[in-house]
Amino acid sequence: MTVEDLPPEAQVAIGYALPEHRGAFASLLAFDRNLARSVAGASEAIVGQLRLAWWRDALAASAGELPRGNPLLDELAKGFGEHRPRLGALVDGWEAVLLAEPLDRSAIQALKAGREAGWLALGTTLDPGADVPAVRLAAGRWALADLLSGLPQEDRTPELIAYAQASMGQPASMTRAMRPLAVLDALARRSLVAGGAPLLAGRGSAMVALRAGVFGR
Template sequence: MEALEAEGLAPELRLALAYTPATMRAPLATFFALDQRLARIVSAATEPMLAQMRLAWWRDMLAKPVEERPTGDAVLDAIGEHWQGREHALTRLVEGWEHLLAEPPLPREAALAFAAARAEPFLVLPGDEGEAGDIAISAQRWALVDAAANLSDQDERAMMLDLASKLATRRTALPRALRGLAVLDALALRSLRRGGRPLMEGRGAALTALRAGLLGR
């Protein structure tokens, strides 16, 4: 966990980790750190091909046995320690971010594929606990709303929020191991009600996170 501190996780991600059971924190922090790395690659892309090459590096690393990967990168090292045998879910995450490099305007199908792929790591974290459908819905809501809050293109932003709103009518029940996802989902639903504002904007965000962290909703 200490090695990942330099990654500077977003405030809502740190809150999610705070309410996550201790045994799950390191795997979840690793996922969040990789997710932020990939987000920066895509958001900074001026040439989609160069961004695709950087994403392909991660895909290639995840396909290698742990002992054949280079060492010294905090996120890659943490993946080897906490995600061994589950790298397929992180590969799906990489593929999800690649969908956002599609030619504008971003197709709805690409946004849906992104959300499904970004949700994938949450599905393997709790093992056999929890209903996969509920986990996927909560994770996809967060994936879409969080991405929308960071988009500058208003049409793409509106499209992602519309997709998230279609998931907002579904109530979900998450396992205790994914209490951190409950926090993110609650913040995403709050953001959706506020028109897609940043997840931690306003004084009510901390209360929303506290309630979800304690009660799971």
């Protein structure tokens, strides 16, 4: 999966990364997208679980035992280094979504926690001084807005919308190294206000992204 395969808001956010960090941001977002597709495309739960189990084992492997021939895994190894095993929480989150029939708050909370863990691992890797509560808050808002915006209209229940909107609040200020997350957070807040609208929709979204990309919130 290349950057061009990512959603438009992800492509915009990556554009605000420091040049030396763009590969790490792209690999996290591509990995999340890959897991989502594995879950959505699984004809049976067991098929999806097998795919997720491969990733869980690969992420936990030592550097010398990494499976060969998977470009995305190679990018994750390069971008996350010793923090790569922490991405197993993201796999767990998507597995909760896979097994939920129907999608319930417990599964949504698990995915939110897994996505937060992925962003926290990236923050630790790229900027040890990153504000952990701020990263968790921004990542959680993006996690909910992205999920809500991708659901069919009939699945956006009032309860789900209310749960997602409960994460609203003040912007989370990001360091320069984590500026792409600030962009996604700003777009997520805008999406949640609109009840789950696409993150990059309407003329105002570009200005929202620009402001967050420049000022970090």
